[in-house]
Amino acid sequence: MKSHSAIRFRNVLLTCCSATLWGSPPASGQIQVTDLSTLTPQALAQEIAGNGMTISNVQFNQPGATAAAGKFTGGNAIIGFGTGVILSSGSAANISSTVNQSPSTTDTLGLPGDADLDGIAAPYSTQDAIVLEFDFIPNDDRVSFDFVFASEEYNEFVGSSYNDVFGFFVNGVNCALVGPNGDPVTINTVNFNQNVQLYQNNDPFDPPFRQTSHQLEADGFTKVLTATATVTPNVVNHVRFAIADTTDQQFDSWVMIRTDSFQVGDPVVVTKTAANPTSSPGGANAYTITLTNQANTAHTLTEIEDFLPAGFTYTAGSTTGITTANPSVSGRTLTWTGPFVIPALGSAQLNFNVTVSPISGTYYNSALARGNAPIVPSGDTAPITIAHPNPLK
Incomplete structure (x- = not known):
């Protein structure tokens, strides 16, 4: 069981490598989420890809977990872009708040982890994995998209086994990477500790990190990152957007992916x-x-x-x-x-x-x-x- 009285931190030096940092404007408004109880996985995939890209073979790994994924609006002044798709290791709608009200927001899904994400989280294993995936045929050899990763695991579980993860897998290879060593996007690799331009603190509960300036439930989140990957032109390529808890099923994490940002070609x-x-x-x-x-x-x-x-x-x-x-x-x-x-x-x-x-x-x-x-x-x-x-x- 997690305890907020036990806090352990690790020094991590981060720079953007395959994920590129955006600045984002100050917060106002509130994010609104419409989940899969009224939408389809096809609608989410098309929201990411936009009308100019043909996609197929859309899959959502947990069709019963309708609350874990959806579309959102109202994010522009909070996370740096207004609309997109949200995936969560708990409830997607839990991200929405006028002020951070809890250090431990949790919807336990009771779901297994994901083998690809286990490779990122090793030596720990993942749980409550949510995955959206689809095929596409690019006409160029490069693809990119914009995203924000957020979590209730911040800040007290940085450096611990509760290392929630996000992965963007292109033909089986994770391409959501940061830092000079190509680190994956996790609680332990993107946090408050160094390179503050990568991370936004939103934690009013744990000194010395008290901050309440963002209208978001997450205790911390990245600024907008752009992930890029090499693909094979003119043949079917497969992508997976995946997020999960690590070690236990407590404390939600989220990834928000900008509308129409999944694009092919040189930037x-x-x-x-x-x-x-x-x-x-x-x-x-x-x-x-x-x-x-x-x-x-x-x-x-x-x-x-x-x-x-x-x-x-x-x-x-x-x-x-x-x-x-x-x-x-x-x-x-x-x-x-x-x-x-x-x-x-x-x-x-x-x-x-x-x-x-x-x-x-x-x-x-x-x-x-x-x-x-x-x-x-x-x-x-x-x-x-x-x-x-x-x-x-």
Whole structure:
């Protein structure tokens, strides 16, 4: 039996490798879940793949566990994207909350584990495994998708045997990997301990980790990651999205997969730089978003988004580059609406000015795009350090 009085932690150094980090905006609203009591596994698979990809042989490993999977809405300001598919080792709907109300939310499914996930969790074994899988025929040799992993196992069971896991298996090989060593996505490899840009704490119960800023039941969750994998073009390939508890069936974990994000082909890579690494409080600075197309064909983007740091504001009329139109502004989110054509093996830039925060500190910015190609977002980058010219005042 788990006990919150027994806490053990392990140092883990993480960087993104096959999974790429997005930044995400601040929380507001609440996630809503519609589960398989009213949906079909086919609907979930198509939600991930989008209307432009043909899929077949859709399977859901536990047809009786209708509460463990579904679609969600309302996630944009909480996890970094608005809609998608959710899979859980307990109840999918348990992720939804206006505030984290419990350190141990649990729906025990009474289900077995999964052999592929056992390979990740070894030497421990998995239980309450939920798996969505399907076939597809790609016309290119690369596939990617965007996801967030969340869990009630955070933070007190980091480094323990209760190492809940998520796997993205392409033709039997797990491709949801992070870090320089290609670590799988688990409680013990993605957590609060180091590289805070990978992990978001949401735990109000365990000092010194108290935090209640996200309207989500999970005690912790990753920022948005992009998993990539090599596939064989023009033949049937098989993918499995799988999540499970490890060692016991207590404390739910979730994976949320962005709508239409399962895409084939070489990506458009988004990078972000600041004009100046330092600014005075409330002063002016500028950002450049660079969009690099790694494909041999042109890609069309429908939107470019930027998530401003807290206290930063956009300077009206300052946009130059691929467009000169002002973005729409919603809170700290700037959105430029296309179409924007990025030439084959080429790049484009978008530049704009900002007024920085009046509060001292180092601020990071992130950007992303949407369109007819896989997108690798910038992650939290482009640091600007704001220092008062006279710190004694």
